[in-house]
Amino acid sequence: MSQTLSPGATIGILGGGQLGRMLALSAAPLGLNCHVYCPDETSPAFDVCSQFTCASYEDADALDMFAASVDVVTYEFENVPDATAAQLSAQVEVYPDPSILSITQDRVTEKQFLEKIGVDIAPWAKVDSLEDLRASVEKIGRPAILKTRRFGYDGKGQTTIGPDDDLQEAYEAIGAAPAVLEAMVSLECEVSLIGARTHSGAFKAFDVAENLHENHILKTSTVPADIPPSLQVEAFEMGRKIADAFDYVGVLGVELFVTGTGGDVQLLVNEIAPRVHNSGHWTQDACTVSQFEQHIRAIAGWPLGDTARHSDVVMTNLLGDEIETWADLAPEPATSIHIYGKAEARPGRKMGHVNVLSRL
């Protein structure tokens, strides 16, 4: 069942945003073609692939044709509809396995999964009503964060509950949707691990990145992270434990909180991204094999590439009209620009990023 795709084979990618685009750009040097499927006709990934389908994820005929034209399917986003994944899985291998999505699409099932496999997470509670919320705040304390169970990203669908915040207002702020309440732990910093696992269970990870957010959106990833070596190892082991438990194939991102201070620091998993991840974009320029190529290798049955860094690096996202600084960034030393080819620079929208290298 687990096949090795030779050069000339075709990867199917669900989703045509910047992640799909960078996956396609990384498949090409392996001699692999890409067929991108996305309902958005202005998908940036359409411009760099050998074939694309612009159709709804509910279009059964288009999905059948897509499945017939590719040798394996992957996706750039975790909210692939269940029916879409099921229809494709019946016809072609889909990696990572869509059963993983049904866990990671929902913060409750994701947290239950992490607890079950023995990975530390922050205290939390399930919130299905205002009464649940009141009880959960009693139990967990303030400050805490209320997050919708599904479809949250870049700070959307979440609100902070501080000492004086009204709980009914908070619950309405997230649309009174099924939610979780998470304790707000005292943060030393946020880091992430980008790992990859093959069919046969080989696991490799890149060095841990230290991430800074602005307005809940990733702003910079810096490697190396300013954490002790023991936490690097611990992060690696957490990533491997998660990937093994999922029987994962492909790249996954694990967002981690570093909590506590001094000798008493601890890693807690914030969330899992079953895909390539923004905090791994630095690998494009600081490693010989990027997270994108690593993902393509894993789903194509290739051996994983070397994850060693040749340089230190800071990745900075270009959000909204920050993309207009490209001409100033272009001549800077040791600087690599990545522009996503999106038509419209809305505020906060991820338009590109820049990697700046320095000597190890």
Added chain:
Amino acid sequence: MSQTLSPGATIGILGGGQLGRMLALSAAPLGLNCHVYCPDETSPAFDVCSQFTCASYEDADALDMFAASVDVVTYEFENVPDATAAQLSAQVEVYPDPSILSITQDRVTEKQFLEKIGVDIAPWAKVDSLEDLRASVEKIGRPAILKTRRFGYDGKGQTTIGPDDDLQEAYEAIGAAPAVLEAMVSLECEVSLIGARTHSGAFKAFDVAENLHENHILKTSTVPADIPPSLQVEAFEMGRKIADAFDYVGVLGVELFVTGTGGDVQLLVNEIAPRVHNSGHWTQDACTVSQFEQHIRAIAGWPLGDTARHSDVVMTNLLGDEIETWADLAPEPATSIHIYGKAEARPGRKMGHVNVLSRL
């Protein structure tokens, strides 16, 4: 006249081989789209661009439509027909300027150009007949190399004249075509300089690569080259002199002979490639900006990128069925694979390359 193209603009590329493909893959991270024009329906570059035209270089209607669809035109090969270049130039900027091609397409005009600007080359003579050849061998001596004036590459259209070789046979071996005879200088090594020049005359070059050929085809490029720093500087100055004299826009490759020994070494220009060059493929993985991106930047009116290396590197071409070693190469440390997506692995055909990095 010299415009700066913003992200979203379209680069037209004549030629859909591996160089066109890697140009297109390098334009994408700058947010630039590519329209590839090539008569070969199996062109590898067609798989990674937003638009392609499969038509003859003599198809005036197709060329008009191509010109109307792009913001600038460049090419991956130096034998663009004059009429094709002229038709496109009348409608859109073409870089490097096609007038340069008329010089570099012909070994005689190229050598005359180099002599005129004061760049050293090996002794040579024009050969238009067997009588010319006899007289030239008298003048230049043996061994020498007889090369057709036009359309030679990878050792095609050339033959060596050793101490005992018959001149008539040699002349017939190159099809009795208009030719040049070149003295075979005593070689220390062969190196190349990959430089880039902008509209405004800025010039940057990557470090000199040392090149090994097998059967007249490039096998490896190693950086740094084992030559003294003074020759690195001299190569840079030769590259700049050539680029300035051409009022060049884009990347050019300059192949150089290192001749003599010890303290008495000298650089001679072998030939000029008015395009990205095989001996510059190492820049894809050892620099933040590759020769391909540098070329796109120059023709798009962008500032040139940093040419500094972060690593030492050896580039090895994968010729013919050597491409089948990809699965063994893939997991090797610090190794980056580049497969061109060609359908058929004919003997000696350039199918891909691999860059192996090591610490500076």
